[in-house]
Structure formats: C-alpha cells, structure tokens
Amino acid sequence: MMTINWRSSAILLALTATGLVACSGNSTKNEVAPATAANNAGVAQGQTGCGNDPTYAIDGKTYQVLNSAAGYSEQGTAAWYGAEYQGTETAGCEVFDMYGYSAAHRTLPLPSFAEVTNRQNGKHIIVRINDRGPFEGGDLIQLSFAAANALGVKARTGVPVDVVAISPDQLPQEARVVPNITNQVAKPTTPVDKSKPxxxxxxxxxxxxxxxxxxxxxxxxxxxxxxxxxxxxxxxxxxxxxxxxxxxxxxxxxxxxxxxxxxxxxxxxxxx
CATH class of the missing domain: 3.30.70.1070 (Sporulation related repeat)
Known part of the structure; x- marks a missing residue:
C-alpha cells in the first residue's frame, strides 16, 4: 500500500453554496470549552464562580477577566464551532447547545450579553457569552453554529465583526428568560493532550x-x-x-x- 502524505490545505474555495460554510478552526475545548449555547435569551445574572476567576492561563498565556462588561466594545474577527462539542459542559457551568445563540470570549464575565455585527453584511444578533475561548488563532470571539448561521458567516475563521456588550435592561423583553441550568454543573477541566490528535x-x-x-x-x-x-x-x-x-x-x-x-x-x- 502506498503511503500518502496528506497535507491539510483546508481548501476554502468561496463555498457559497450554503448559508453556513466551513468554519472550523478554533473549536478547542479546553482550552476551556469554547462557547456554550443557551438561547440568545436570558437575564444577565450576577457573575458566578463558573469561569470567572480573575485570571487564568491557557497554553502558557495568562488572561485577565473583566470585572464588568459595561462599556465593552471591540472590533475583531469571529470563528465558530458546533457539533463536536454538542452537549459538553462549558466554563459557564452550562451545557453547549449548538442551536442556541451563544459565544465564547476570553475576558468578558460569564454570563454576559453582547451584540455581534458581521461587518461584511451588516447582520447583527445578541448572543449569550457563557464560555471561554477561542484560544487558537487571533479571533476575538467564537460563535455557536446557530449564531454564525444567523450572521451569514461564510468562512471558517477570520470573519470581521463588532462586539458590543449589552446590559440586561437593553435586552428585548422576550429575551429576559433565565436559562434552565439546573443540574448543569461543570466538571473539572482536564488538560487536553494535543500530542495525540x-x-x-x-x-x-x-x-x-x-x-x-x-x-x-x-x-x-x-x-x-x-x-x-x-x-x-x-x-x-x-x-x-x-x-x-x-x-x-x-x-x-x-x-x-x-x-x-x-x-x-x-x-x-x-x-x-
């Protein structure tokens, strides 16, 4: 049998045949589990102990969690992730649902809410930030499958976005629903052995x-x-x-x- 030397060229050839085209990349789960998906709905509860240590370190880099989301506004790029983490537990002590509007962020408090705008098409949605990530590449935020789809994301990573924190009183009335996280307690995070992909x-x-x-x-x-x-x-x-x-x-x-x-x-x- 001939040995084939596969090269991961990740051929992203303007795959516009679908509304959501390949966005893989930064889906590393701990790294600390990227985004979890409760609904875009949910009351911004007070900070919990889940994912809100003042500082934490991943792959030798230290991150400092913000005391408050108030006034946060930043431009950057977005990635997304989905089925690989469906049902897994996240840094925010919730369960990942790729069909909810949620996102992972490295420093915003958990939970918090932000409006994310796709600068390529002007589409915008409100996401619940309830996990930590992304930790690979230079993306600012990592969206759930549903959130990326709603924003018309057509690239696996590097999509230009605006991220602006939303206070609880700015949420639509119908969005002010506390997600059910009963019995959803995050397990201790186990470091990933990246030597065995x-x-x-x-x-x-x-x-x-x-x-x-x-x-x-x-x-x-x-x-x-x-x-x-x-x-x-x-x-x-x-x-x-x-x-x-x-x-x-x-x-x-x-x-x-x-x-x-x-x-x-x-x-x-x-x-x-």
Whole structure:
C-alpha cells in the first residue's frame, strides 16, 4: 500500500453554496470549552464562580477577566464551532447547545450579553457569552453554529465583526428568560493532550467536486472542524474530507453520532 502524505490545505474555495460554510478552526475545548449555547435569551445574572476567576492561563498565556462588561466594545474577527462539542459542559457551568445563540470570549464575565455585527453584511444578533475561548488563532470571539448561521458567516475563521456588550435592561423583553441550568454543573477541566490528535475520515475521492460537496454537507450540519486535505497518489491528486483534529473520546463520539444520524456511516477514525 502506498503511503500518502496528506497535507491539510483546508481548501476554502468561496463555498457559497450554503448559508453556513466551513468554519472550523478554533473549536478547542479546553482550552476551556469554547462557547456554550443557551438561547440568545436570558437575564444577565450576577457573575458566578463558573469561569470567572480573575485570571487564568491557557497554553502558557495568562488572561485577565473583566470585572464588568459595561462599556465593552471591540472590533475583531469571529470563528465558530458546533457539533463536536454538542452537549459538553462549558466554563459557564452550562451545557453547549449548538442551536442556541451563544459565544465564547476570553475576558468578558460569564454570563454576559453582547451584540455581534458581521461587518461584511451588516447582520447583527445578541448572543449569550457563557464560555471561554477561542484560544487558537487571533479571533476575538467564537460563535455557536446557530449564531454564525444567523450572521451569514461564510468562512471558517477570520470573519470581521463588532462586539458590543449589552446590559440586561437593553435586552428585548422576550429575551429576559433565565436559562434552565439546573443540574448543569461543570466538571473539572482536564488538560487536553494535543500530542495525540485524531481525525474522523469521511471519505477520499479523486474528484474535487465530490469532496467539496461532502465538505459543504458536513459544515452545513454543524461539523465546524471539517477540512479537506490533498495528496498525490500514483501521480494523481486525491482529496480527503475529514473532521479534526479531535483530542477526546467525547469529541470523537459526538462526530460519529452526527455522521450516523445524517446517514453517513462509512467513516473511520485514525490517529495522526
């Protein structure tokens, strides 16, 4: 069998065929679990002990949590994540729901609320910030699958946004609902062993269009860490669509469940 040297070129070729196109990238779960998704609704409760240590360190870098969200306004870029973390616990002691409007932020208090505006199209939504992240790349905020979709995000990372904190009295009346977090207590965070990445291989094809179709299909169902790698085999270019890197069994199981529930049973898990 010939060994193929796959290179993760993550071919992001203006995939405008879907409303939400590949945004993977910064979905690292601890890192401290990126965004959780309660609804965009919710009363801004007082700061809790969940995720609000005055300072914390990730990968050797120290972050200082703001005492208050009041007056916060910043421009930066956004990434998103989704099915890989569905149902996992977050730094805000809530459970991640990729279909809610939520986001992860490195320094805003948890929970808090912010209006996020996509500067590419002017769309804006209010998100509940209830987790820490992103910690890879230079993005300012990490959106849930639903929030990214609502903003018309069409890139896996680096989407220019404005982030402005919203006080509780600025929330729409219908949004002033306390999310149910009964029995949702975050477990102690276990450091991620990044020396052992895994990938779920969805398929390998000689035809670029076939692989692009699969790439778009997987990102459209919330698999944010989907990428397309290429390699030469017997002088022929091959295209592999895979989800990763994944660093825990929970992540791998979430991806497998999503694939199977969407009729995609022919996949395999490989270590890199």
């Amino acid at each position: 895994y990938y779920v291989i969805a398929g390998t094809w000689p035809d670029k269009n076939t692989s692009l179709d699969m790439f778009v299909r997987l990102t459209s169902i919330g698999l944010a860490k989907t990428e397309m790698a290429t390699a030469q085999q017997n002088g022929r270019e091959m295209y592999q669509v895979r989800i990763g890197p994944l660093y825990s069994q929970d992540q791998i199981d979430n991806v497998k469940d999503i694939l199977e529930s969407n009729g995609l049973a022919n996949f395999k898990v490989v270590a890199r």
